[in-house]
Amino acid sequence: MKLRSSPPSPRLSPASPASPSRRRSERLSGAAVLLGVLAFCLSLCPGRAEADIYMYTDEQGVTHFSNRAAADPKFKLYLKSPERRGASRGSVTPSPPSDRSLDRFTRYDAWIRQAATLYQIPEELIRAVIKVESDYDPRAVSHAGAQGLMQLMPQTALRMQVRDAFDPREAIFGGTRYLRVLANVFNGDLDLTVAGYNAGEGAVMRYGGIPPYEETQAYVTRVRTYYARYRATRDATNASIEP
CATH class of the missing domain: 1.10.530.10 (Lysozyme)
Structure with a gap:
């Protein structure tokens, strides 16, 4: 995972292609993360929806998430995301x-x-x-x-x-x-x-x-x-x- 340091708004770049055997392993990890995201979103406290989560799975089996669909038709609505009012964890x-x-x-x-x-x-x-x-x-x-x-x-x-x-x-x-x-x-x-x-x-x-x-x-x-x-x-x- 590489970080671009030059742009004013730094971003974490997407995962690079992997070998077939590693892709199989990543699909398993991706499934675990997907379940984690689902559980996380479903467990947020009830309230008015402030943003939606979109998802698509690419040809390599890697799942991508976004909080906006943008102009990319590959992203489909995954889950309505309710707001979570400020939850400070304290010092x-x-x-x-x-x-x-x-x-x-x-x-x-x-x-x-x-x-x-x-x-x-x-x-x-x-x-x-x-x-x-x-x-x-x-x-x-x-x-x-x-x-x-x-x-x-x-x-x-x-x-x-x-x-x-x-x-x-x-x-x-x-x-x-x-x-x-x-x-x-x-x-x-x-x-x-x-x-x-x-x-x-x-x-x-x-x-x-x-x-x-x-x-x-x-x-x-x-x-x-x-x-x-x-x-x-x-x-x-x-x-x-x-x-």
Whole structure:
């Protein structure tokens, strides 16, 4: 998954073609993500519909999502999406014993790389989300109940097939899967994907952009800042230490 850094509105590009054997594996993963999206959308709180979700499956068996049909006739209406009023997850309070050792910044490298490859999300973006969400503390818990490295709410963890959000590997794969879902829904727009991770995709659809929540706006800025730092240096520890 590559990010175009030059345009003013950065986007996460679609997945590249894969071999037949890998495509078969991706179809299975795609089916899991599809079920995750369906469960996510159906579970949003009731309310007036603010945006629809469109979908089509290409010739390689890869499922694409969009929050607008645009001019492409391949996209068909998939689900009416109700609004999800601002759902702030609150600040993170690490659960004791909190891990403050510097090696935590590189401890999960292998799993981050694997998740990045599987879901074709930039490795640096995954690291940035982990940094901002939990500061690499696998036992972190927010006041609202978000858990683990990527601060998954219990319902989101369930949709993303995460059995234990405090398990670092499960948290990384579940959080990255959720980023993939959001990137598909928002046509690869980086800022909307990140905003959706914090505030929920319903809020992003409702406002037609980053919601006017102070927490979410600050969150997007912080994730973008660390994303740039991880891209600029291969030393994850140095990039993770607060400036």
